[in-house]
Amino acid sequence: MSISGIQGQLLEVTVVECSKLKDTEWISRQDPYVCLEYGSTKFRTRTCTDGGKNPIFQEKFVFTLIEGLRDINVAVWNSNTLTYDDFIGGGKVLLEDVLSRGYDDRFWSLQTKTGRNAGSVKLIMHYANAHAHAHANANTHVSRSVPSITPSAPPYPPSPQPEVPMYSAPPAASMPHTNPTPAYPPPPSASYPPPATASPSPCAAYPPPGAAYPPPPTAYPPTSPYPYPPNPASYPPYPYPPPPDHSAYPPPTAYPPPPSVYPPPPHVSPYPPPGHYPGGYPPPPY
Incomplete structure (x- = not known):
């Protein structure tokens, strides 16, 4: 069932009581x-x-519905005089059932900040426009499901047309009774010359294969394009002049001997001959 179109509608929520709340007080x-x-x-x-763990409230509140918002956040606290209030537990209240049926009465579970069970709270919710929306949606559904039918006269059938065969045979009476002769005359034999004399043979248009190419050479030409050089004896003599004659230079004896710079060594020794020293050792005995 559709629950659209709730913008601005009123929802009554009554907080009845809490059950088995988490105890945040020690004394x-x-x-x-x-x-x-x-x-x-x-x-x-x-x-x-x-109130302890099972407080009772019995208080009613009215909310203005918002299109697209389908839940109410609920939280239970413990009131303190000298310090901050203690959070006992919280949860979400879904509005799908109350918006579709118009009434809801149940306990909603609560959880601590760590995800543990913190008890439950009982709410009674009432939505007065649920039946009006249901009736409007039902009428819309019926009006859309039954299409309008307009009677009309049946169309005229198409006029039949005679069937024309694809090929028509001539009537039998128009055909004269003749002997069974061939439909076409035989081809004349004298109208065309024999094929042998009518056109030349296609083979005669080309020369014989032997006459199209020259005969192969009987001997191969030399592989080198240049002739071999002749014998060295066939070349002319060298154009250079003959080598010079060594007899033109003077013999080596023509140079004077080098002068003697130093005098010849003297034959007399400048040192006296060694003499017999007295007190020497006697000669060794034989």
Whole structure:
């Protein structure tokens, strides 16, 4: 069932009670209260003093619905006098059932910040325009499902046309009775000359294969394009002059001997001959 078109409609939410809440007090009983948040709208119940784990509220609030927003945030706190309030648990309240049926009454589970169970809260919700939307949607569905039918006269059938065969045979009466002779006369034999004399043979248009190419050479020419050089004896003598004669130079004896710069060594020794020293050792005995 469609639940569109809720923008600006009213939803009544009654906070009935809480059950098995997490206890945040060590000595005294905790003082719980409930907060509801839908879009930018926020409501808070009164504080249930010494409510402990099962407080009772019985308070009703009215929310203006917003198109596309299908849940309400709920949170339960413990009120403190000297310190900040303690968070007990929270959760989300889905509006699909109440918007489609118009009424919802159930407990919604609560969880701590770490995801543990923190008890539950009971809410009663009422949506008065659910039946009006359902009736409008049903009428729209019926009007769309039954199309309009306009009676009309059946069309005229097409006029039959005679069938014309693809090929028509001539009537039998028009054909004269003749002997069974061939339909076409035989080809004349004398009209055309024999094929042998009518056109020359196609082979005669080309010369014989032997006459088209020259005969192969009987001997191969020399491989080198240049002739071999003749014998060296056939060349003329060298144009250079003959080598010079060594007899033109003077013999080596023509040079004078080198002068003697140093005098010949003297034959007399400049040192006296060694003499017999006295006191020497006697000659060794033989």
